[in-house]
Amino acid sequence: MKNTRTIEITVGIFVALGMAALLMLAMKVANLSQFTEQDGYEVRAYFDNVGGLQTRSAVKMGGVTIGRVTAIGFDQSRFQAVVTMSIDQAYNHIPADTAANIYTAGLLGEQYIGLEAGGEEVELKPGDELTMTQSAMVLEKALQEFLYNKTVKSEPK
């Protein structure tokens, strides 16, 4: 049996190690450190269809993640989905007429919101709405259109 002091020290190290592991899981794996509500500002956008978009989906601009989707709801007066997203405080020079599109990473991958900068001088403020939106591409719809076009084109022959 080792003496009490050594035991206390090793137990201290063990507990610290366990805490560090938990902290790593919280910070690095669950990514608690980034894009929490307080260090971002929120903007809204209405979409006809959000597809597979989820809360915590990425908001990207030029391929760089600048924020996260914080809430997805349905507006009964407009019959549209309303997506609230939080954009990192560091990106505060975004034009107010920026367009929001829902894209898919790869053919079957994650869906995310891609922002495309407009040309206006006025900057986006917290609580603003992005008016120019394009809905998610729904695979079935795209296929339907594709097949329809095909048949329309082939008929005159």
Add this chain to the structure above:
Amino acid sequence: MAITSDPTQSETLVRIRNLHFRRGRRAIFDGIDLDIPRGRITAILGPSGTGKTTLLRLIGAQIAPTQGTVEVDGRDVHRLPLDELYEQRKRIGMLFQSGALLTDLSLFENVAFPLREHMRLPESMIRSLVLMKLEMVGLRGARDLYPRELSGGMARRAALARAIALDPMMIMYDEPFSGQDPISMGILVRLIKTLNDTLGITSVLVSHDVAETCTIADYIYVLSGAKIVGAGTPQELQAEHSPTVRQFMSGMPDGPLPFHYPGKAYLDDLLEAPR
């Protein structure tokens, strides 16, 4: 034996009345009356398996009797609330047959264990108390050894040092002589005697070693077949005519306590055709 009105001042420290104890269907004790006087060495002799250790556990209130009372220092130990029972136990030392030293503690820490658990004492005082007790059993030099490094006799002496750590009023010895070589047997006999004489500690001794027990006991009870079959001073018992007592005291293989475990007749058993 005279019964005085104030039990705490009475000559009798432990008073057992009409004690019954059963384990399953088997009666271990079937109505035992027994008195253990203060400041004396009382021995309980009996063949193996008669429940002598059980008797000590009943006195220590580790197990409850089926019927009957055990009074220690005038109080029924089986009716005491738990905290008072624990107070009572601090005043009773017990030497277990195996020694029962705590294996992950050194000899010093083993003896210090009851002191540390029950008293807030400065380290220097614990040290001198422990060394005093170890000196008494002659193991002061072995204080840093661990129980696994001790011989059987040394372990028992160390356990004795632990049993007297809290200066008890009574010590119960469970088979202190069994499995000891003649030298350590001699040492233990002397230790028990010394502790009893110098500290006035009441001693209860459970044993089946007739010779050693007779050299130190003041009074002996002989236990057999769930009853007390004989009682008296060693001299009285040597002269006793009861066949059971005689058989046990002189160690005859057959007698009222049969050599054969009860069964059907030998011849019948042999002739019975195997199925």
Add this chain to the structure above:
Amino acid sequence: MTDLLAGLGRRSLDFFERLGRGHLFLLRVLASVPGLVRRPGLVVKQVWSTGVQSLIIIVISGAFVGMVLGLQGYNTLVTFGAEESLGLVVAKSLLRELGPVVSALLFAGRAGTALTAEIGFMKATEQLSAMEMMAVDPLRRIVAPRFVAAIIAMPLLAAIFTAVGVLGGYFCGVGLLGVDDGSFWSQMQAKVLLMEDVVNGVVIKGVVFGAVISWIAVFEGYDAVPTSEGVSAATTRTVVHSSLAVLGLDFVLTGLMFN
């Protein structure tokens, strides 16, 4: 036929009797836990022998489980062209299931058996009895600190297992198989949630499994037949019962948490 029924009846009676005794024992242990506030040293010592002593096996197993997840996950995901999600797959499966469950099974084998054997041995050698006669309650002095220490150690071990596992998966996926470093982490970070995955998985499951394992282990030790056969049988029972309890409870907890 009647023999069969009688046997069944006797066994179920025995089972329920033990179950009842186990619960009473748990109540008595819980009652002696508050007293430990005055003796934190006892708990620290037991965290050392249950937690620190299990650390090596936990770290090594965590690394290997994570690496295997990396390999297997990659092989499956690459057929869908979704190998970027490897980080997510590794982290979610470790956080929610493999981390707490595998570390609990290892903990039962490493620390649970040691607890049972130690307490059983102390019983067999009359050390517990001797303590009682010294007016020291073995439940308070021996059992309660071990019970609490195991509950403290288990979630910490599960967290270490999971963290090491994620690193193992990272090593395999990014280091060996060439998954993109950034997407490994970002996919993981996008989908892993603090409350739902980390707290529910590692912390809550860890605490529950720790409590169940240490309860079974100390009860089996305390209830063991005080002979060497009795203690070894009790040790075996600890492994079997706590493994079954962990797997069964995992199903129940998963059902409650993730639905």
